[in-house]
């Protein structure tokens with residue numbers, strides 16, 4: 001049967017039209033009626049719709065008739081943003097092929113390359129497609145040439161479609177059937193199914209997305225999760241079309257949903273292999289590499305009583321976001337919270353918003369930091385994920401910071417300005433290669449801390465939006481790092497300290513002090529704000545005491561109005577954090593993000 | 601000229617402050633203005649002088665529809681611009697108040713006026729109608745500032761109007777406004793000089809406030825310079841220093857030689873008042889009422905024989921206790937602490953430590969009046985005590 005199954009992901013750079021293409025494929029195969037259709041149907045999360053980007057990979061089963069046979073196509077729409085490339089690699093592990101989509105007006109971009117390499121590494125068959133050929137600015141010939149250069153194929157072989165008008169969609173469906181190999185599993189072997197995603201449903205408990213590799217699973221059977229050793233009944237099996245349809249069994253090659261009634265979240269691990277208790281497989285499938293968080297930030301409930309709720313929320317969210325890791329953290333300024341690891345700043349923003357929205361929490365986050373490696377004088381090595389964990393310098397023998405290999409794709413005219421930017425970020429050129437005569441691929445080695453924060457914004461503005469960026473960690477390097485402390489009214493505030501390169505410390509300290517001076521409202525007394533390295537003050541500003549805080553009049557006899565106004569102002573003050581005697585607004589804790597340490 | 605006040609009736613005396621809570625007052629609102637000033641968010645209308653007669657008739661009906669009460673100690677005719685209404689009509693209003701409630705002997709009848717409307721003749725008219733205290737909206741004697749404020753008079757006109765009014769009214773108050781961005785320190789000094797020399801027995805000095813929804817607030821939002829808090833603090837201090845040469849500050853923004861404005865003092869003492877006219881606010885039996893704020897609706901409602909009440913607020917016992925502190929703390933005399941005040945002192949030692957408030961004979965006194973709202977914000981959050 002698996003002869004008539006095709007499993008694939010759509011991969012591309014951000015905004016090149018993956019989700020819109022998925023819309024057309026669903027429409028063309030009749031998975032959804034015209035009435036049910038809406039743009040980027042698979043972007044179901046509110047956040048995805050508001051931002052117009054895909055955050056979560058989504059799978060859907062389609063059926064398509066080809067040469068008199070009914071084919072089952074399991075399609076996964078993946079996100080394009082660099083922060084979510086872990087979603088892409090997990091999706092690819094459940095597939096036998098991938099459609100590599102390129103915007104014909106923009107041409108190949110960094111994540112086109114990065115995702116193409118992921119698919120090649122996973123050994124998948126790649127179907128190259130250019131999209132948006134309806135745009136007047138589309139240059140199909142150039143875009144096809146670029147894809148061909150990346151994949152080493154023939155430009156003639158690149159299919160041209162418009163996910164907007166539907167042009168080329170039926171050819172694409174045929175191409176998928178012709179090119180992508182049928183699943184290779186063995187129906188008669190013991191069951192092995194890969195858990196490639198999961199989420200928590202209030203009624204059903206944990207829902208797992210699985211790809212059956214070998215054997216078959218029937219509703220009601222006892223299953224074993226090989227990594228955790230947990231046994232459960234397969235209470236329900238289903239497929240998403242994108243409506244959830246119950247099925248009685250899933251066979252080798254198929255993709256579907258497994259609901260075991262598990263309510264305990266820690267019993268499920270994405271990347272685990274499901275087998276049958278009655279006839280277990282001897283070897284699990286190759287799982288996933290643990291994702292490597294790039295940045296860490298403290299998340300604290302605004303209301304200290306919400307600490308336990310935040311823990312539960314993180315646990316539930318982790319089911320749906322396998323890349324999330326955290327550990328408890330205590331801050332003198334902010335109380336009890338968690339140090340959370342993220343794949344990038346967008347990921348950080350999304351996680352925070354999902355926690356706030358989906359779990360109704362109000363959170364304060366602290367400035368993000370990368371993880372540093374510290375060798376102590378007794379030769380032991382520790383990793384610190386928060387500047388406040390840096391041991392006293394007398395016991396530190398050596399400090400190392402993480403580096404990345406950054407790939408920048410850009411029109412060649414911007415090479416000069418990109419070089420300048422990278423240099424100001426302590427980067428070194430690794431190599432440079434022309435993809436086509438006017439598009440160049442630049443490879444640099446850079447400290448991660450110089451890349452994750454505002455590097456991309458600067459890159460975009462210097463290249464008028466034409467350059468794109470991808471990066472991957474390459475390991476640690478010794479670096480001349482210092483810790484910058486920020487003192488409010490003479491007291492160091494743990495949540496404000498930062499580790500930075502010595503050459504940038506003064507600039508950073510000044511920037512941070514200035515930013516805080518703008519953000520901290522005037523109080524009843526002068527509030528000195530200082531930046532210090534070791535014991536040395538490198539910068540100082542003062543928020544002068546408030547001098548006037550009184551309304552001129554009582555609005556004639558309208559007493560209630562004045563009262564309401566003052567009460568509202570008091571409410572606003574409740575959202576401040578008391579640091580010693582100083583009222584600090586919550587946004588001050590991420591102020592470091594606004595500090596510009598690049599050359600201006 | 602006016603003699604120094606005898607110590608027994610100082611306008612800032614605690615006895616007077618507390619006694620004012622017993623006075624009965626009436627507030628009458630006149631919404632008409634020749635031109636609406638860009639900073640003003642009072643209930644005002646421009647270019648509707650055709651409606652003055654109907655409006656005054658409505659006022660008279662509203663007064664007659666009101667529930668009965670005792671004789672009044674003070675009447676305040678405010679605006680808007682009451683001097684846009686002829687003396688005869690003001691007389692009718694006062695007469696109907698007298699018919700309805702009666703006015704005590706020596707009743708204080710204040711009326712607001714704009715300088716461009718005031719002559720010796722009009723002054724005599726208002727005096728004859730029963731007004732015995734005139735409050736003139738001078739704002740500044742500096743023509744640059746007056747123009748920036750969008751006022752219709754000049755400094756010279758204001759001086760002449762004051763002179764004319766003084767020949768008729770023994771009690772005259774001047775409203776000043778400081779902190780417009782065009783105003784300099786020297787300009788404010790000259791305004792204070794002129795105000796002192798004019799011989800008024802009462803001066804109100806308000807900091808220009810950017811009220812939401814006014815043309816001024818829109819201009820500021822669009823990038824026009826806004827009044828600066830620190831500059832206004834300087835100006836307030838300057839006013840407090842200069843005006844003390846002849847007057848005594850008895851509230852954040854108010855100064856008097858001997859007699860304060862009774863109606864104002866009564867409001868700060870949480871006293872009761874009936875209120876008539878567009879958008880007017882009343883306070884009786886623990887209930888705060890507010891009138892309709894749209895002119896046609898107000899007139900039509902009253903003409904249909906209904907009271908023009910738009911809504912009312914009934915505060916709980918504790919709410920009223922906090923309100924008592926909120927109002928009283930604006931006065932130089934401070935306020936009797938009571939349970940809520942005691943709790944404030946316990947929970948916020950920092951106010952005493954920072955020298956913002958002091959405790960004096962069971963009273964709380966704000967000694968840094970510029971920070972009054974810092975204190976009041978915490979007052980309003982004091983939880984109910986048994």
Ligand SMILES: Nc1nc2c(ncn2[C@@H]2O[C@H](COP(=O)(O)OP(=O)(O)OP(=O)(O)O)[C@@H](O)[C@H]2O)c(=O)[nH]1
Nearest residue numbers: 014015016017018019020053054080132162163164
């Ligand atoms: N003109 C035109 N616009 C298209 C076409 N395909 C997609 N778009 C538009 O391109 C934008 C991005 O489309 P999406 O489908 O959300 O792109 P995506 O690749 O899923 O984006 P991410 O999931 O965020 O990586 C949307 O505004 C689409 O309407 C096309 O063929 N022609």
Ligand SMILES: C[S@@+](CC[C@H](N)C(=O)[O-])C[C@H]1O[C@@H](n2cnc3c(N)ncnc32)[C@H](O)[C@@H]1O
Nearest residue numbers: 639640642679680681712737775806807808809
């Ligand atoms: C409502 S007015 C009525 C009196 C008269 N129409 C006039 O304008 O002079 C009373 C006083 O309130 C003050 N005032 C009005 N709007 C103000 C504002 N936005 N900020 C500060 N004071 C204001 C002025 O000093 C004015 O004299």
Ligand code: SF4
Nearest residue numbers: 633636637640679680
């Ligand atoms: S300030 Fe006086 S004159 Fe100006 S609009 Fe307001 S009430 Fe009328």
Ligand SMILES: [Mg+2]
Nearest residue numbers: 018019053054
């Ligand atoms: Mg998408």
